[in-house]
Amino acid sequence: MTVQTPNGFTLDTAGKRVVVDPVTRIEGHMRCEVNVNDQNVITNAVSTGTMWRGLEVILKGRDPRDAWAFVQRICGVCTGTHALTSVRAVEDALGITIPENANSIRNIMQLCLQVHDHLVHFYHLHALDWVNPVNALKADPNATSQLQQQVSPSHPKSSPGYFRDVQNRLKAFVESGQLGPFKNGYWTNPAYLLPPEADLMAVTHYLEALDFQKDIMKIRTVFGGKDPHPNWIVGGVPCAINIDGVGSVGAINMERLNLVSSIINDSITFVNNVYIPDIVAIGSLYKGWLYGGGLSSQAVLAYGDIPDKANDYTAANLMMPHGAIINGNLKEVHEVDLRDPEQIQEFVPHSWYAYADEKKGLHPWDGVTQPNYQLGPNLVGSRTNIQQIDEGGKYSWIKAPRWKGHAMEVGPLSRYIIGYAKGHTEITDQIKGLLGQLNAPVEALFSTLGRTAARALEAQWAAYKMRYFMDKMIANLKAGDSSTANTTNWRPETWPKEAKGVGFTEAPRGALAHWIKIKDMKIDNYQCVVPTTWNGSPRDNEGNIGAFEAALMNTRMERPEEPVEILRTLHSFDPCLACSTHVMSEDGQELTDVRVR
Amino acid sequence: MGDKQHILVLGIGNLLWADEGWGVRVVEDMHRRYEFPDNVRLLDGGTQGLYLVQDICDADALLVFDAIDYGLEPGTLKLVEGAEVPRFMGAKKMSLHQTGFQEVIMSAELLGRCPRHMLLVGLQPVELEDFGGSLRDISKAKMPDAIAAGLAWLGRFGITARERAEPLAAAATIASAEMALDLYEQGRPSETEACRTADIRFVGKPPREP
Numbered sequence: 001m002t003v004q005t006p007n008g009f010t011l012d013t014a015g016k017r018v019v020v021d022p023v024t025r026i027e028g029h030m031r032c033e034v035n036v037n038d039q040n041v042i043t044n045a046v047s048t049g050t051m052w053r054g055l056e057v058i059l060k061g062r063d064p065r066d067a068w069a070f071v072q073r074i075c076g077v078c079t080g081t082h083a084l085t086s087v088r089a090v091e092d093a094l095g096i097t098i099p100e101n102a103n104s105i106r107n108i109m110q111l112c113l114q115v116h117d118h119l120v121h122f123y124h125l126h127a128l129d130w131v132n133p134v135n136a137l138k139a140d141p142n143a144t145s146q147l148q149q150q151v152s153p154s155h156p157k158s159s160p161g162y163f164r165d166v167q168n169r170l171k172a173f174v175e176s177g178q179l180g181p182f183k184n185g186y187w188t189n190p191a192y193l194l195p196p197e198a199d200l201m202a203v204t205h206y207l208e209a210l211d212f213q214k215d216i217m218k219i220r221t222v223f224g225g226k227d228p229h230p231n232w233i234v235g236g237v238p239c240a241i242n243i244d245g246v247g248s249v250g251a252i253n254m255e256r257l258n259l260v261s262s263i264i265n266d267s268i269t270f271v272n273n274v275y276i277p278d279i280v281a282i283g284s285l286y287k288g289w290l291y292g293g294g295l296s297s298q299a300v301l302a303y304g305d306i307p308d309k310a311n312d313y314t315a316a317n318l319m320m321p322h323g324a325i326i327n328g329n330l331k332e333v334h335e336v337d338l339r340d341p342e343q344i345q346e347f348v349p350h351s352w353y354a355y356a357d358e359k360k361g362l363h364p365w366d367g368v369t370q371p372n373y374q375l376g377p378n379l380v381g382s383r384t385n386i387q388q389i390d391e392g393g394k395y396s397w398i399k400a401p402r403w404k405g406h407a408m409e410v411g412p413l414s415r416y417i418i419g420y421a422k423g424h425t426e427i428t429d430q431i432k433g434l435l436g437q438l439n440a441p442v443e444a445l446f447s448t449l450g451r452t453a454a455r456a457l458e459a460q461w462a463a464y465k466m467r468y469f470m471d472k473m474i475a476n477l478k479a480g481d482s483s484t485a486n487t488t489n490w491r492p493e494t495w496p497k498e499a500k501g502v503g504f505t506e507a508p509r510g511a512l513a514h515w516i517k518i519k520d521m522k523i524d525n526y527q528c529v530v531p532t533t534w535n536g537s538p539r540d541n542e543g544n545i546g547a548f549e550a551a552l553m554n555t556r557m558e559r560p561e562e563p564v565e566i567l568r569t570l571h572s573f574d575p576c577l578a579c580s581t582h583v584m585s586e587d588g589q590e591l592t593d594v595r596v597r
Numbered sequence: 598m599g600d601k602q603h604i605l606v607l608g609i610g611n612l613l614w615a616d617e618g619w620g621v622r623v624v625e626d627m628h629r630r631y632e633f634p635d636n637v638r639l640l641d642g643g644t645q646g647l648y649l650v651q652d653i654c655d656a657d658a659l660l661v662f663d664a665i666d667y668g669l670e671p672g673t674l675k676l677v678e679g680a681e682v683p684r685f686m687g688a689k690k691m692s693l694h695q696t697g698f699q700e701v702i703m704s705a706e707l708l709g710r711c712p713r714h715m716l717l718v719g720l721q722p723v724e725l726e727d728f729g730g731s732l733r734d735i736s737k738a739k740m741p742d743a744i745a746a747g748l749a750w751l752g753r754f755g756i757t758a759r760e761r762a763e764p765l766a767a768a769a770t771i772a773s774a775e776m777a778l779d780l781y782e783q784g785r786p787s788e789t790e791a792c793r794t795a796d797i798r799f800v801g802k803p804p805r806e807p
Contacts, residue, residue: 057728057729057786057790058613058728058729058785058786060786060790061784061785061786061790062784062786063784066775066776066780068775069773069774069775069776070613070775070776073611073612073613073643073644073773073776074613079643120647120648124647169707169709173703173706173707207707207708210647210650210704210707210708211708213648213651214650214651214654217648217651226771228641228642228643228645228648228649229641229643229772229773
């Protein structure tokens with residue numbers, strides 16, 4: 001039976017069903033089921049968040065000024081971005097402004113997270129969907145050296161001996177029977193297309209990136225006081241700066257700022273010399289693999305981020321793009337108002353929650369998080385052991401957020417498409433440059449690889465913007481303004497009896513917002529709509545499928561029992577199920593279970 | 598063994614899920630009660646997975662506290678040493694990106710800088726299925742034993758911890774001052790306000806009635 005979704009996809013559940021649970025390298029909290037036809041083409045896709053999300057309820061009754069500390073514990077990677085979103089929400093509710101230096105520091109920390117997260121995502125969580133480390137053992141180190149010098153002439157680590165050394169280390173690893181990070185791969189699958197020398201180059205960069213990412217984090221330690229859980233504060237940043245090196249103990253001095261500066265320079269170099277050339281090299285060898293576009297060509301959303309001047313969150317002041325594109329019309333970018341009760345709404349007819357009226361969506365300020373674990377009548381299996389989910393009923397712990405009724409994709413690709421549509425000069429230049437190198441049309445962006453490439457371009461952009469804000473802050477400090485926090489309205493006695501606010505950021509994986517209601521100095525309601533809520537959304541009451549589901553549609557699989565293609569596309573979103581759903585699980589030996597029915 | 602070795606004392610886990618936060622609470626308590634020489638670093642690792650690789654690479658010896666499902670009686674402490682450590686921690690996925698601690702150790706090994714000595718002080722948790730909850734009494738009661746085991750092991754490296762005359766104030770924690778144990782426990786919303794259970798397919802029982 002085929003069904004036409006309002007957002008333009010033809011679903012057919014006739015073919016065999018493939019179940020992937022969990023989807024590896026993104027925690028065991030996501031499950032995916034697809035139907036494939038006799039050509040092994042995906043004709044139906046169902047994405048399930050398998051853990052309950054309950055962050056909102058534990059914040060109830062807490063001090064709003066502490067919310068950031070709780071939200072940064074929900075997630076193992078975007079600690080900082082949740083904390084930033086939280087303090088912005090509280091500042092918005094209470095009308096608190098922050099000093100210019102605090103804005104620069106927050107931007108540097110946020111941009112630092114973008115660079116760091118994008119780099120780690122590509123090399124350590126996604127590269128192995130394209131790169132085969134076992135094949136790298138067959139490479140001739142001389143050929144790899146030549147390839148390295150060709151794709152990135154300014155990268156110094158390129159000698160045959162260097163690659164031979166890495167190959168030997170890798171070989172020892174594989175021979176010891178401990179594939180470690182490289183286990184659970186489908187290394188004989190024909191979907192892997194790279195020649196051995198390219199595989200060896202990429203695996204080598206896997207190690208270089210692993211080594212380099214350690215340094216980037218030091219930026220957050222300088223400003224946040226400690227890592228991996230930096231400190232934040234409502235009203236600014238919790239660090240004093242003293243460029244003269246005298247005065248308050250513990251203040252950040254010029255030596256620390258110079259350390260930050262040098263890491264920023266190294267980040268720019270690494271992205272330019274390693275990350276971008278690898279994307280070009282891999283992109284050119286997988287150029288025919290243009291699956292996975294999903295909603296990206298028709299419905300994308302970004303709230304924007306990185307305010308140039310402090311306290312101005314209008315689109316004109318945000319250096320990361322803001323807006324919404326619907327119906328594939330790139331000529332019109334709509335304004336997005338996070339306060340308008342008619343724009344962003346969450347629906348639950350296919351989510352394991354209860355609303356009084358499930359035909360209607362709720363704006364997050366009026367959001368309700370009431371669990372209701374019910375399964376559809378066509379379920380195969382039992383409540384506690386699901387063989388095949390029934391997407392006609394409730395089937396996910398993720399709610400279905402919609403913008404004016406539209407299912408939207410968020411993330412680096414969405415931001416880059418919106419930036420391109422708006423004529424954002426830097427973004428347009430980057431996109432044109434990359435497409436030129438690959439000799440690819442702009443439509444190539446609307447794909448799994450487009451998502452992966454946009455992330456790399458954004459890492460490059462973010463690295464340069466760290467430099468911009470660092471220079472801006474130093475100039476401001478030298479001009480005599482060393483203020484980093486505003487403590488006006490810090491005391492709850494100064495607050496109104498009731499207040500509400502919204503804070504938003506562009507997290508590495510997409511648009512993130514927290515809505516808060518404060519009553520009698522305590523949190524009365526707290527709702528997070530996170531990037532993976534948008535991307536991992538289940539169907540809504542109109543039958544629109546979500547971004548993950550849409551992106552899987554019409555993909556041809558080489559071997560349905562080895563779901564490399566599904567992993568490629570889902571990983572390209574950098575999904576973060578921990579914060580969109582509950583993190584605790586009794587995961588045992590967490591090997592991916594793939595079933596074909 | 599020289600006394601200039603770098604020692605990392607790492608607490609792993611999520612403070613928001615009852616005994617899941619045990620490892621972090623132990624290291625927090627250890628820091629409040631004892632003073633260590635400069636070559637010992639105590640760290641709240643949370644659920645950071647791969648991002649901890651730098652700290653692990655920098656260490657000659659690694660002491661980890663964590664809640665581990667050994668399949669033992671709840672509240673049992675078990676010590677695991679050396680190459681056994683990653684094997685016991687491998688099953689547990691720490692971060693959202695499914696990098697288990699095993700993979701973190703392997704990554705350190707691939708970089709050629711894995712700690713030569715490792716001890717895992719693990720607790721068989723009593724309760725993980727309590728969202729927003731704190732440590733169970735049995736788990737709290739095991740903290741002094743766990744700390745003593747850790748200190749004894751550190752003694753092998755010539756490390757002597759000095760007990761503070763008075764424990765440091767709760768706000769001086771190496772973990773989260775906003776989530777210091779008392780604050781965290783006292784500020785919890787009531788069960789009628791906030792559902793505390795998770796997905797029944799993982800916890801094996803239906804959600805409690807809100």
